[in-house]
Structures are given as structure tokens and as C-alpha cells.
């Protein structure tokens with residue numbers, strides 16, 4: 001399916017957001033004219049997301065259930081008829097200084113050690129260039145003048161990075177005449193692109209940003225190949241409402257990646273390799289596979305293929321898949337006993353490789369720092385979280401009996417995720433825990449961090465009649481306590497009732 005082309009902001013935003021968005025877009029286009037002395041040709045747009053359930057399991061290739069939000073990244077673009085193609089890129093937010101650069105004939109270089117906002121554009125440009133070279137042969141992008149405006153808070157757990165990268169890739173494709181952009185191709189491209197910025201990301205955020213349709217969350221699958229199903233929330237009384245609350249603890253993945261996000265990806269990969277080796281699986285570890293191709297899900301499917309003769313596990317019934325996951329939890333408990341974690345030399349002994357080989361193979365592209373790798377805990381989180389996603393999805397497709405009990409059963413799964421993120425996956429922080437505790441005490445039925453964690457944002461399932469009480473609890477006991485000078489505007493921004501928004505769009509300026 002192709003990325004839609006919009007001609008009215010009503011195609012993109014919910015009715016109540018249209019007036020403010022109209023002002024914002026008019027401002028972007030007017031400022032574009034002021035900056036570059038000409039009109040923009042089109043605007044590319046991709047939203048942020050809230051993940052409802054399925055945390056830190058996308059890079060292990062298990063299903064996740066996010067939704068797009070209204071906040072987004074918009075990018076007004078005009079082609080430049082340069083002989084030597086050049087990019088000028090600016091942002092309406094003065095925090096992000098204007099940049100200019102030539103587009104090289106070879107690959108554009110990105111210094112991911114430097115935290116530079118325009119790197120996200122370059123990562124999209126690089127991804128598109130590589131894709132179009134495969135499709136068309138020799139290719140250098142046209143030059144572009146660009147003005148950006150993002151409303152997804154940076155470092156706020158709502159994936160401003162994916163919104164920016166997806167928008168960039170979409171803009172470069174559109175500028176180069178690819179006006180029927182396939183959604184799946186865009187997601188795959190944006191996933192690879194974002195890795196150029198130094199984070200070994202899974203694919204959830206880019207999928208949510210591109211695939212989403214207004215009014216529905218999406219169930220994203222990565223196996224046998226990337227795809228999604230739109231999921232509508234059932235009507236309940238009291239109405240089921242998702243509310244997000246920012247912790248204002250900045251989760252800067254670029255700084256923390258080697259000890260947080262990228263380390264978790266390595267731990268999950270090593271857990272998969274370790275288990276595959278412990279069970280003597282042959283196919284799970286092809287000699288020339290890259291670390292990104294080794295996943296806990298890969299181990300899972302291969303295990304049941306080689307042990308139980310299941311040729312294609314992607315067609316397993318929900319009940320069988322749940323049984324398999326329970327079995328894997330048990331096996332992890334038995335075969336990965338060390339609570340304190342595994343040292344490099346312990347891992348090397350089992351795998352029969354040298355430390356140099358281990359580092360080179362799994363920790364060179366995205367370096368990590370750790371003495372011990374908590375393989376047991378990481379695998380346990382992943383298998384149990386995959387189970388929770390399946391249960392959550394099943395509940396959404398079952399008609400509720402009594403509505404409040406039904407909301408509570410959904411909420412319980414979210415609460416379990418939070419416990420697992422806090423105690424087993426070590427990706428929460430005291431502020432996120434506090435926001436969750438406050439919400440639950442004021443009537444939320446489910447509360448958890450959303451996104452990578454270590455700061456950023458929380459998401460809460462709140463019966464509609466309890467939303468005000470939850471907001472008040474946060475305002476008085478979290479925001480005004482921690483930030484006594486907080487303005488009313490900032491308070492408004494920090495708590496949002498999230499409705500599922502629409503995905504990527506190209507808007508033609510006429």
C-alpha cells in the first residue's frame with residue numbers, strides 16, 4: 001500500500017486539532033518563503049508513537065502493539081535545480097541551527113558520535129540513496145531546500161527520532177520523483193536509516209509512524225516479514241482512554257546507548273546465541289549471519305523446528321504459540337541460571353569463540369560497555385512480554401463481559417510490563433515508577449513506561465471518569481513538587497490524552 005497523499009489537513013488530523021495545525025502549517029510555509037525566497041513544493045509528515053504494550057521485544061522480532069499520536073514531524077521541501085546538488089536545512093525551532101552541505105556522489109558520511117540534529121535527515125538521505133541505487137543503478141539525489149517543524153518532544157519516549165527519520169526518507173523519495181512510496185518499503189528503509197545514527201533500533205517506531213491509520217492502534221509483526229493489522233479499541237463504559245505523562249527525565253539514547261539500549265540488544269542477541277548453542281541447534285546460527293539476524297524469535301522458531309518438527313512456526317495457533325513461550329520461559333530458567341550475569345569469558349567458553357571474535361561479531365558496529373551480560377533476565381523479559389502482547393491482543397478482540405473488569409484485565413498486563421521493565425529488564429527509573437504509582441492510586445487501571453525507558457514517557461489505561469483525578473495527582477504530587485516553576489503551558493504539554501493518529505503523508509503544496 002502506498003503512503004497517502006493529502007490535500008487537506010482534515011485528512012491528517014482529528015477535527016479538534018485542525019485549527020492549531022492549520023496555523024502551524026501556514027507558519028511553516030510562510031517561513032519557508034521568507035527563508036528561501038520561494039514556495040515549498042510539498043510537505044512530508046510522519047508522527048510519533050506511543051507503545052501500548054510490547055516493550056523492548058521488537059528487536060527480538062516479537063509482535064508489538066503501538067499507535068501513532070497526533071504530534072509529528074513536518075518538513076517543507078523545494079527541489080533545487082543544482083548542477084552540484086546541495087541541501088539547505090533549517091528548523092522553525094531556533095534550538096536547531098541551519099545547516100548546508102553538498103550531496104556527494106558516493107555515500108554521505110554521518111558522524112554518529114556527534115549529537116547533531118541534521119544527522120537524522122542525512123540518515124534518511126543515505127538510506128534512500130542506497131535503495132535507489134539498488135533499484136535504478138547509479139544515483140545521486142536532487143538538491144533540496146528544507147524547513148522542519150517537530151512537535152514530538154525530543155528524548156520524550158514518543159520516538160521523535162523515528163518521526164524525523166521517516167519524514168526525511170519520505171521527503172527524499174518524493175523529491176526524487178518516487179511519488180508512489182510503498183509503506184512497507186519506507187518502514188524498512190527508515191529502520192536501516194536510523195541505525196546510521198548509532199542506535200541499533202528495532203522496527204516498532206518506524207512501523208507505527210508509517211503504517212498507522214487514524215482511530216486504530218496497530219499490531220506489528222516482523223516474522224515471516226514486516227506487516228501489521230489495524231486494531232480498534234472496543235467501546236466500553238466507562239470509556240477506555242490512554243493518557244501519557246512525561247517524566248521530563250531526558251532519555252538521551254546517543255549518550256546512554258552503550259550501557260542501555262544497544263547493550264540490551266546485544267544481551268538479547270547473546271541470550272539467543274547462548275540458548276541455540278546449549279540446545280545444539282544447527283540452523284539458528286548460520287556461520288555468516290550478521291548479529292541482527294540472530295534473535296530470540298529466531299531461536300524460538302528454530303528450536304521448535306528442530307526439536308518438534310514444526311516447519312513453519314509463523315502459522316502456529318495462538319494457543320500453541322503461548323504454550324511454546326511458556327516452555328521457553330522454563331528453559332531459560334533452567335539453562336541460563338546465573339542471576340548475576342555472564343562474563344565475556346563465560347560466554348566465549350560456551351560458544352567456543354575467542355573474546356576478540358565475540359567483540360568483533362556482536363559488539364563492534366554498536367559498541368557496548370559491560371562486565372556482565374544479564375542473559376537470563378533479558379530472555380525472561382522478552383518471552384514473558386511476548387506472551388503479554390498476545391494476551392492483550394486476544395482481550396481486544398474478545399467482547400468484554402463487565403466493562404470495568406475487562407479494563408482491569410488489560411491494565412493488569414500493562415502493570416506487569418512495568419514490573420518487568422523495572423525489575424528484570426532494568427529500563428525504568430524512579431521518576432517513571434513514581435508516575436505509575438501515582439496514576440494507579442488515583443484510578444488508572446494500567447500504568448507503564450513507553451518506549452525505550454530510562455526516562456521519557458509513561459502510558460496509562462484510565463477509565464474516562466478517572467482521567468481528571470489522575471491528572472490532578474500528577475500535577476500536585478509530581479510536576480509541581482519536582483518543578484515548582486513549571487508553567488501552565490508546560491503542564492498542558494506534559495499530560496496528553498492520546499487518540500490513535502494517522503501515519504505518514506505527503507502533502508502537495510498548490
Ligand code: NG1
Nearest residue numbers: 055056157159201202203204451452
Ligand atoms: P524510543 O523510545 O522511541 O527510542 C526504542 C526503539 C524501539 C523499541 C523501543 C523499546 C528506536 C528508534 N526505537 O524506542 O525500536 O525497541 O525503544 O520497545 O531506537
Ligand code: MG
Nearest residue numbers: 159160161162
Ligand atoms: Mg528514538
